Amino acid sequence: MSRSLVATIARKELREIVRDGRLRVLVVLVVILGAAALAFGVQQTLRAQHAREHAQERATDQWQTQGDKNPHVAAHYGTHVFAPTSTATAIDPGVSAFLGQSVKVEAHRRNLASHSRAQDGAGVQGLGAFSVASVLLLLVPLLIIAIGYGAWSRERERGTLRQLLSTGVDRKTLLWGKGAALLVVLFALLTPAAAAIIGVLWWLGGGDGDTMLRLASLGIGYGVYFATIAGLTLYVSAAARSSRAALVALVAVWGVFCLAMPRVASEAAAVIAPLPSRAEVGRAVHSSLANGLDGKTRREKGIEAITVELMKKEGLSGTGMLVAGSFMAGLELQAEAQWEDRVYDHHIRALDAKIAAQERAVAWFGVLSPYVAMRALSAGLCGTDYHHHSRFTEAAEAWRKGLVGQLNEAFAKKGGAKGWDYKAGPDLWQKVPPFSYSAPAIAQAAATHLVSIVALLLWLVVAIGLALASARRVRVV
Amino acid sequence: MILEAAGLIKHYGDHVALRGLDLQVDAGEVFCLLGANGAGKTTTIQLFLGFIEPTAGSAKIKGLEVRDHGLQTKRALAYIPENVMLYPNLTGLENLDYFTTLAGCNDGDEQGLRAILDRAGLPPDFVERPVGTYSKGMRQKVGIAMAIARKAELLLLDEPTSGLDPKASNEFSNLVASLRDEGVAVLMATHDLFRSREVGTRIGIMKRGQLVDEFAAADVSHTDLERIYLQHMHD
Numbered sequence: 001m002s003r004s005l006v007a008t009i010a011r012k013e014l015r016e017i018v019r020d021g022r023l024r025v026l027v028v029l030v031v032i033l034g035a036a037a038l039a040f041g042v043q044q045t046l047r048a049q050h051a052r053e054h055a056q057e058r059a060t061d062q063w064q065t066q067g068d069k070n071p072h073v074a075a076h077y078g079t080h081v082f083a084p085t086s087t088a089t090a091i092d093p094g095v096s097a098f099l100g101q102s103v104k105v106e107a108h109r110r111n112l113a114s115h116s117r118a119q120d121g122a123g124v125q126g127l128g129a130f131s132v133a134s135v136l137l138l139l140v141p142l143l144i145i146a147i148g149y150g151a152w153s154r155e156r157e158r159g160t161l162r163q164l165l166s167t168g169v170d171r172k173t174l175l176w177g178k179g180a181a182l183l184v185v186l187f188a189l190l191t192p193a194a195a196a197i198i199g200v201l202w203w204l205g206g207g208d209g210d211t212m213l214r215l216a217s218l219g220i221g222y223g224v225y226f227a228t229i230a231g232l233t234l235y236v237s238a239a240a241r242s243s244r245a246a247l248v249a250l251v252a253v254w255g256v257f258c259l260a261m262p263r264v265a266s267e268a269a270a271v272i273a274p275l276p277s278r279a280e281v282g283r284a285v286h287s288s289l290a291n292g293l294d295g296k297t298r299r300e301k302g303i304e305a306i307t308v309e310l311m312k313k314e315g316l317s318g319t320g321m322l323v324a325g326s327f328m329a330g331l332e333l334q335a336e337a338q339w340e341d342r343v344y345d346h347h348i349r350a351l352d353a354k355i356a357a358q359e360r361a362v363a364w365f366g367v368l369s370p371y372v373a374m375r376a377l378s379a380g381l382c383g384t385d386y387h388h389h390s391r392f393t394e395a396a397e398a399w400r401k402g403l404v405g406q407l408n409e410a411f412a413k414k415g416g417a418k419g420w421d422y423k424a425g426p427d428l429w430q431k432v433p434p435f436s437y438s439a440p441a442i443a444q445a446a447a448t449h450l451v452s453i454v455a456l457l458l459w460l461v462v463a464i465g466l467a468l469a470s471a472r473r474v475r476v477v
Numbered sequence: 478m479i480l481e482a483a484g485l486i487k488h489y490g491d492h493v494a495l496r497g498l499d500l501q502v503d504a505g506e507v508f509c510l511l512g513a514n515g516a517g518k519t520t521t522i523q524l525f526l527g528f529i530e531p532t533a534g535s536a537k538i539k540g541l542e543v544r545d546h547g548l549q550t551k552r553a554l555a556y557i558p559e560n561v562m563l564y565p566n567l568t569g570l571e572n573l574d575y576f577t578t579l580a581g582c583n584d585g586d587e588q589g590l591r592a593i594l595d596r597a598g599l600p601p602d603f604v605e606r607p608v609g610t611y612s613k614g615m616r617q618k619v620g621i622a623m624a625i626a627r628k629a630e631l632l633l634l635d636e637p638t639s640g641l642d643p644k645a646s647n648e649f650s651n652l653v654a655s656l657r658d659e660g661v662a663v664l665m666a667t668h669d670l671f672r673s674r675e676v677g678t679r680i681g682i683m684k685r686g687q688l689v690d691e692f693a694a695a696d697v698s699h700t701d702l703e704r705i706y707l708q709h710m711h712d
Contacts, residue, residue, distance in 0.1 A: 016564060159558065163576065166551060168579075169579040
């Protein structure tokens with residue numbers, strides 16, 4: 001196979017594409033939609049960032065200026081922590097719009113995240129899933145189909161295929177030339193788009209190495225996705241009886257991949273790993289809080305046992321020792337918190353495990369649809385998938401435990417004879433370390449979506465294999 | 478021998494398109510295949526192009542079996558169908574440049590390509606116009622230009638003058654004759670008795686997939702040719 005011939009074929013294909021007015025309109029349409037999606041994403045991200053900063057400042061201010069209180073009472077009042085908005089949300093909001101962005105942190109309760117953008121922002125609901133990612137995942141494949149469906153079939157229909165093959169050029173060279181032209185069009189279209197995205201993310205404050213690495217990986221992922229669609233388009237174009245049949249078949253395949261399969265995947269995942277309702281989780285938590293995780297240990301007995309353990313740790317296991325009332329109350333509160341933490345950890349982990357099982361089940365459907373695989377990978381690389389959300393809520397819970405522990409300890413150690421009348425002030429509130437959370441590294445995001453990565457690569461190999469096989473067998477007459 | 482068919486048979490399911498065709502065309506020879514529609518003329522040409530495979534028998538170009546040496550045999554030939562189909566969004570020059578590059582006979586000399594289009598008779602002001610604006614005759618001339626540019630040893634013509642006006646048809650025949658005189662072997666399937674007598678060196682009449690008659694063009698007059706042809710068609 002001659003590279004210069006591949007280049008010649010690609011150049012000619014490009015010339016035809018450029019001179020085809022209909023395709024120019026399509027390209028302009030996709031560019032306008034992409035730009036609108038980016039502008040919308042930026043606006044949403046900026047709004048979310050501002051809202052988060054404002055809310056976090058207010059919560060911190062309220063916490064630090066809450067006045068003098070008993071530390072445990074302060075723990076009951078609690079505070080809020082907020083999920084940072086990844087700048088890459090402007091590209092792919094993933095499921096982040098539907099997941100809570102803040103967690104109410106308080107004693108005795110592990111709250112689920114609340115205040116999703118879908119609940120709060122009418123704009124998100126109105127525009128549905130319109131984003132740069134949806135343009136890339138849904139519309140660019142349609143553009144590839146529109147450009148490539150006649151790659152072989154139109155040549156056959158207008159008789160140029162006979163003319164071409166009579167020159168002695170081999171079919172594999174023709175295939176690579178046609179494929180290269182398709183990818184060059186996409187490259188020419190997407191390179192300025194990528195530059196615009198990088199510029200915008202930089203402006204949004206995401207010019208750090210991790211974001212750039214995520215963007216580069218995203219670029220490679222989408223490159224594989226588009227090459228797969230291009231390969232499948234060339235295959236169908238060669239195998240179909242006519243251009244019209246090729247177009248109908250490709251649009252049907254697009255519908256199955258991008259519309260039907262995601263729905264089938266989520267329905268199947270719901271059957272494979274059914275999720276309990278919020279009310280069921282609430283009832284299970286309530287029951288475990290009252291009767292322990294084993295269903296047999298009464299709350300009072302359980303807390304008492306933990307209190308004994310804590311006393312042992314504090315060197316107070318002997319009988320007859322005089323202990324200040326507030327110290328004992330502090331220990332008991334700590335024991336109560338530990339009892340509750342075990343219950344919440346158990347049930348929330350079980351819930352997370354079920355959601356993770358659903359995510360895994362959906363990921364396996366990537367083997368049946370490259371769209372499903374790329375959608376999961378895209379959200380993962382943009383930090384807007386459930387895994388990232390789960391890491392945030394875990395960090396919030398760890399911070400809650402630390403906060404409650406710190407306040408109970410202050411009560412136990414400083415309450416002295418005042419007991420519940422003891423009041424702490426701003427000194428203690430300011431000692432509480434601020435909530436800080438950084439998203440998992442890209443390697444972890446990649447590891448989480450390994451099935452999707454493998455599925456995408458598998459699709460690429462299958463698509464190239466099919467395109468090559470069909471090129472060898474393409475009917476001339 | 479440039480082109481050789483021996484016992485060539487082609488079946489399409491139950492339909493027999495060729496029934497043991499024997500045929501030879503040498504350099505500087507124009508072999509005109511006459512016959513009614515469905516006689517097997519186009520099938521014969523497509524077998525030599527390697528677009529379809531024979532059920533039995535042998536189709537050779539320059540001694541190489543087409544079935545086994547598809548790419549090499551195509552390098553030796555140029556093909557002009559009834560309708561030379563080109564890329565409508567590209568100009569005549571761009572089409573010629575593209576096809577000759579693929580055929581491996583383009584040294585990048587644009588002036589050379591223009592001269593070839595000129596020799597083929599394409600009006601100069603059409604050279605850089607999109608082929609979508611060409612008449613059929615102009616497209617056929619681009620087809621001839623391709624054959625000239627490729628310096629093909631064998632020309633396969635499938636009813637190349639069908640639908641052309643008499644002037645364009647005459648110009649086309651003159652070009653074929655000049656290529657013949659340069660030593661090109663030509664196999665031409667046609668319904669045009671007059672042109673086959675004019676440019677052909679030998680004439681074969683096909684009927685139901687068989688060559689039922691074969692003679693030198695110089696041995697018959699136009700009237701004789703018409704009589705022989707009609708006689709075979711009525712048999």
